[in-house]
Amino acid sequence: MILHHDVDAVVLDIEGTTSATGFVLDVLYPYSRSAFGTLLTERAAEPEVRRAVGQVRDLMGEPDAGAARVEAVLGAWLDEDRKATPLKTLQGLVWAEGFAAGELVSHFYDDVVPALRRWRDAGVRLHVYSSGSVAAQRAWFGHTPHGDLLPLIDGMFDTETGPKREADSYRAIAESVGVSSPERILFLSDRTAELTAARSAGWRTTGVRRAGEPYCQEDDDGHPRVATFNEIGLVNSTRGPAD
Template sequence: MTAPTAPAHVVVDIEGTTSATGFITEQLYPYSRKHFARVIEQRGDEAEIARAVAAVRDHLGDPGAGTDVVVAQLNGWLDRDEKATPLKTLQGVIWAEGFASGELTSHFYPDAIPALRAWHAAGHRLYVYSSGSVSAQLAWFGHSAEGSLLPLFSGHFDTENAGPKKTAASYHAIAAALGEDDAARFVFFSDLVDELDAAREAGWHTVGVRRAGEPYFDRGVGTHPETDSFARVDLSGRQPVVAG
């Protein structure tokens, strides 16, 4: 059998990778904080929201916790920027409302959308793997300033359907979900070295995205190939190459 000539599956993170973390923390986080209580009260019977609220109550050890207590826990996680799954689920629901209403428009670095389109056109299958929920991802990529980018993507993964991003098992789970036995057919883009390390442990190719002004810039990306722009990355060979 002939060996693959290029990665087939391109998996991208969002914050610090395709998009500015500052936009999310300064625009989307306050927006979700403003709407937690309303969504829980008005849409609490919906399965996704009920499951998230139940998870918060389970974390608190208080199955009867009221909305104010649940919201306080959500805000605590938000203050510490913890990637708690119930928080991300509820943020995704709230952001989807905001994008649908036109109150929110997602941010992308100038090099991100052209690269995603070029990789898709070249035959690579694109996926998102983010701590943000799948619903948040769909809203984000569906409402860019250049319109919906969702047709470019073949799937979406988060901490609920794949697992924690700093654990190699999560990357194995994604490969299994896609029916791909060859880990070398994957390349993962992230700004966080712990995530890159986990992906590499699972056998994936990796590219560390290091953009000035991002929270993890000073940490670097370890021994992973490094770029400050998707435009510098060549995916045509058996492994990604970053132009100097």
Template sequence: MTQRFRATAVVLDIEGTTSATRHVTDVLYPYSRRRFARLLTERWDEPEVRAAVEQVRELLDEPEADARRVERALGAWLDEDRKVTPLKSLQGIIWAEGFARGDLTAHFYPDVVPVLRRWHARGARLYVYSSGSVSAQRSWFGHTPQGDLRPLVSGFFDTRTAGPKTASASYRAITAATGVPPAATLFLSDRASELDAAREAGWLTGALTRPEEPHGASDRTAHPAARSFTDIDLDLELAEGTV
């Protein structure tokens, strides 16, 4: 069933929505795990790494935690699939280098890229909001089998720049940054808790219920559901007057 939305902007989740969760957990996570120790040992004093380390220490309540202790904490959070900002920041550094070297390539479901290109050509503004760092998001969209998709995207947001994805205040922060009215902003995600928060902020919401995804079979009767991007129709003309 096609879901129709009056929206001029679409904010995209990545994992489970545009892209397969298994590609992240089976390819990207192990790649970062193998490289945490070297990153922390060789680049400990770099500002971005140092800032993430300090955040890890704060979360552990261990101000003197050394590189080995930080690595163990990162590994434990990875095992738990915790959406922890310093973990995502350090992964972003590692993944950006992996994409640049050609070690990594992003995954998008076949239905996604043609629809994004069509929406962009029609004038829709596309944004990304993911728990992965902005650096990781840019690497992901920049290194795909379909080419560099970053020109399609007007902006990237993560938990550091916007806030937690289950907090309505995060979506209000994105509204303030984009200037697009909440009622003309559509958020697409596979997670009900995120969609609930976006709706509370006044956004339109669409649930991706891909059967192969771990959250894709959940009951989301509170949000219009689509199994692929081809089941989503944007009514840009009607949305132009939305306030």
């Protein structure tokens, strides 16, 4: 059965939704862990690195923490899978270089890219909202097995916009996207708390429950659910059906 929505825009989560969480944990996290030491010592003067390190020190409550101490805390946060904004910023810098160098290639489930192209052809705008930094998102969509997918994406948002479990974050995104009303936006995610926050902001929602993903058995809290993007049919009222 196909779940139909009439929307102007779709906002996508990445981990567990478009892409395998295991790839992020097993490939990207170790890659960033191995690169943090060099980043914190050799590039400490770069404005984005300096700002993120300052945020790490603030969260630690240790304003004078040195590079080794910051690196240790970043490693601990990786072990916790903590969604700390400065961690994601520093990961994004490292990953962007890895993707650009050809050392990393992103992962997408087989059903995702054809669906994104169908939806975009139908006039539905595509956006991303992930705990990973915008830099990491750009690298992810720019270096895929399917080539550069950035031309498909109209905008990207990270936790600089706000936490993914707070409705105000989705209100801010809706204002930025510029839709006529929030119910013209569909949010796709594997996390129920994120879907509920988006629903509280007036968005349409659908839970993506992929077999084998860590949160595939979460309670749906009344959100529609699908197993793949092939079960989603989008209609833009100004352009017609996407399928």
